[in-house]
Amino acid sequence: MKNQESEIIEKIRQQFNTTPFPQIPLEKSPKSNYNLLYVHNIVTPYYLKNQIVVETEGKVILDVGCGTGYKSLILAEANPGARIVGIDLSEESVKLARHRLEFHGFNKAEFHVLSIEDLPKLELEYDYINGDEVLYLLPDVKAGLKTLKSVLKERGIIRANFHSSLQRFAYFRVQEVFKMMGLMDENPRELEMELAREIMTALKDDVLLKTQTWDGEAAKTEEWMLMNYLFQGDKGYTIPEIFSALKAADLQLISMVNWRYWDLLDLFKEQDNLPAFLAMSLPEISIEERLHLFELLHPVNRLIDFWCAHCDRAESFVPVGEWTLSDWEEARVHLHPQLRISQAREDLIQCITSQKPFDISRYVTLPALVPIFLESHVAACLLPLWESPCPAKSLVERWLKLRPLNPVTMEPVSQQAAWEEVKEVLKRLEAFLYVLLERSARIG
Numbered sequence: 001m002k003n004q005e006s007e008i009i010e011k012i013r014q015q016f017n018t019t020p021f022p023q024i025p026l027e028k029s030p031k032s033n034y035n036l037l038y039v040h041n042i043v044t045p046y047y048l049k050n051q052i053v054v055e056t057e058g059k060v061i062l063d064v065g066c067g068t069g070y071k072s073l074i075l076a077e078a079n080p081g082a083r084i085v086g087i088d089l090s091e092e093s094v095k096l097a098r099h100r101l102e103f104h105g106f107n108k109a110e111f112h113v114l115s116i117e118d119l120p121k122l123e124l125e126y127d128y129i130n131g132d133e134v135l136y137l138l139p140d141v142k143a144g145l146k147t148l149k150s151v152l153k154e155r156g157i158i159r160a161n162f163h164s165s166l167q168r169f170a171y172f173r174v175q176e177v178f179k180m181m182g183l184m185d186e187n188p189r190e191l192e193m194e195l196a197r198e199i200m201t202a203l204k205d206d207v208l209l210k211t212q213t214w215d216g217e218a219a220k221t222e223e224w225m226l227m228n229y230l231f232q233g234d235k236g237y238t239i240p241e242i243f244s245a246l247k248a249a250d251l252q253l254i255s256m257v258n259w260r261y262w263d264l265l266d267l268f269k270e271q272d273n274l275p276a277f278l279a280m281s282l283p284e285i286s287i288e289e290r291l292h293l294f295e296l297l298h299p300v301n302r303l304i305d306f307w308c309a310h311c312d313r314a315e316s317f318v319p320v321g322e323w324t325l326s327d328w329e330e331a332r333v334h335l336h337p338q339l340r341i342s343q344a345r346e347d348l349i350q351c352i353t354s355q356k357p358f359d360i361s362r363y364v365t366l367p368a369l370v371p372i373f374l375e376s377h378v379a380a381c382l383l384p385l386w387e388s389p390c391p392a393k394s395l396v397e398r399w400l401k402l403r404p405l406n407p408v409t410m411e412p413v414s415q416q417a418a419w420e421e422v423k424e425v426l427k428r429l430e431a432f433l434y435v436l437l438e439r440s441a442r443i444g
C-alpha cells in the first residue's frame with residue numbers, strides 16, 4: 001500500500017478510536033424500528049434479486065466497518081439464526097460492538113479488528129455483506145469492492161453505500177477549508193473542533209457555505225463535527241463513478257436500498273404528460289442513466305445506497321406484472337417477515353372487526369411515499385398470511401367466501417373475477433415488498 005494511503009487509513013483509525021461511531025446507547029434496541037429491520041433483513045434483497053424468500057437460519061452475515069455495532073445488532077435481530085461477523089479497523093469500536101451484541105443476547109456474534117483489505121485472512125465466505133457508511137472512506141474503492149466480492153458466496157449479496165458528491169458537495173468544501181487551515185493534519189480533537197466552531201460562528205450568516213452546512217445546535221456534539229466538518233478520509237462519488245467501480249469489480253446492481261426515493265418520474269408534475277422528447281427517450285435509457293439523471297436533477301440522497309451481487313444472469317426473474325395465470329396458480333404468498341409482527345396482526349383484526357381500512361404501510365414506511373390502506377374485506381382475505389405463507393389459490397378461495405356475491409348485481413362472483421381481485425391486491429402490495437410472491441418453479 002502506498003504511503004499516502006496508509007497514512008489516511010491510520011488517521012481514520014485514530015478518529016474512530018477516539019470517537020467510535022455511532023454513539024448509540026448500549027441498551028437501545030432496534031426491535032421496533034421496522035424500517036431498519038426491513039432494510040437489514042436479507043429476505044429483502046434476496047427477494048429483489050431472485051424472487052425467492054430465503055431462510056435466515058445459518059446464513060453467514062458480515063458487517064464491514066461495523067463501528068460500535070448498532071447495525072450488526074440490527075442484522076442479528078432481523079435475521080434470526082444467522083451467524084454475525086463484524087470487522088473494523090478501530091479496536092475501540094470493535095470492543096463496543098462485541099459488548100453491544102452480548103448485551104442484547106447475541107453471544108455468538110464474532111468481531112475482529114481487521115481492515116477490509118485483510119478480510120480473506122478470516123477464511124470465511126458470506127451470504128450477505130453489509131458495508132454501511134464505510135466504503136467511501138477507502139482510498140481505493142475498486143480494490144475494496146473486489147475484496148468484498150472475493151469473500152462473497154456465489155449467490156451472496158453486498159449492501160454498499162457511498163456519499164454522494166452532488167448532495168454533500170458543501171460538506172466537502174468545509175472539509176477542504178479546514179484541511180487548508182491544518183485542522184485535519186492530525187487526529188482532530190476538542191481544540192480543532194472548537195476552532196472550527198469559532199470560524200463558522202464568525203462567518204456572516206448569509207455566507208453560502210454557512211447557510212448550506214452550519215447547524216449550531218448539532219455542531220455542539222463531537223460526533224456531528226467529526227462526521228461532517230472534520231471527517232478524515234470522507235469522499236463523494238457520482239453514479240457513473242460507482243457503476244464504473246462495480247464494473248471493475250465485476251459486480252452488478254440489484255436495486256437501490258431506498259428505491260422509492262430514486263424514481264425519476266416522481267420529479268415531474270404530470271407523469272403521464274411528459275414533454276415528448278422525454279416521453280420517448282426515458283423508456284430507452286439504462287438504469288445507470290436514470291439514476292444519474294435523477295441525481296443531477298434532484299440530489300437529495302446523502303447516500304448512494306444499493307445492493308449488488310455477482311454478475312450471474314442465469315436467474316430467471318420474471319416481474320410479477322408479466323406472470324401467466326399458471327404462474328399465479330402455483331404461486332406462494334409470503335408476508336414480509338418484518339410485517340409479521342403481533343402488533344400489525346392485532347391492528348389488522350381490529351380493522352376487520354370494526355370494518356375500517358387497514359394502513360399496512362404504518363410499520364414499514366420506507367417503500368411507500370403515501371399511506372397504503374386496505375379495505376377491511378381485503379385485510380380479512382390476507383389475515384392467514386400473519387400465520388404462515390399461503391398458496392395464492394387459497395387466498396382466492398378465501399376471497400370467494402368473504403365476497404361470494406357481486407354487491408351491485410348480486411350475482412355469484414366467478415373464480416376468474418376473484419383471481420383478478422386477488423392478483424390486483426397482491427401486485428399492489430408486492431411493489432412495496434409488503435408481500436413477497438414466489439413462483440413454484442423458484443421455491444426451494
Ligand SMILES: C[S@@+](CC[C@H](N)C(=O)[O-])C[C@H]1O[C@@H](n2cnc3c(N)ncnc32)[C@H](O)[C@@H]1O
Pocket residue numbers: 009012013016021022064065066067068070071087088089090093114115116117131132133134137138
Ligand atoms: C462511519 S463509521 C460506520 C459504522 C457503521 N457501519 C454504521 O453504519 O453505523 C465507519 C467505520 O468504518 C471503519 N473503517 C474505516 N475504514 C475501514 C477499513 N479500511 N477497514 C475496516 N474498517 C474501516 C471505521 O473505523 C468506522 O468504525
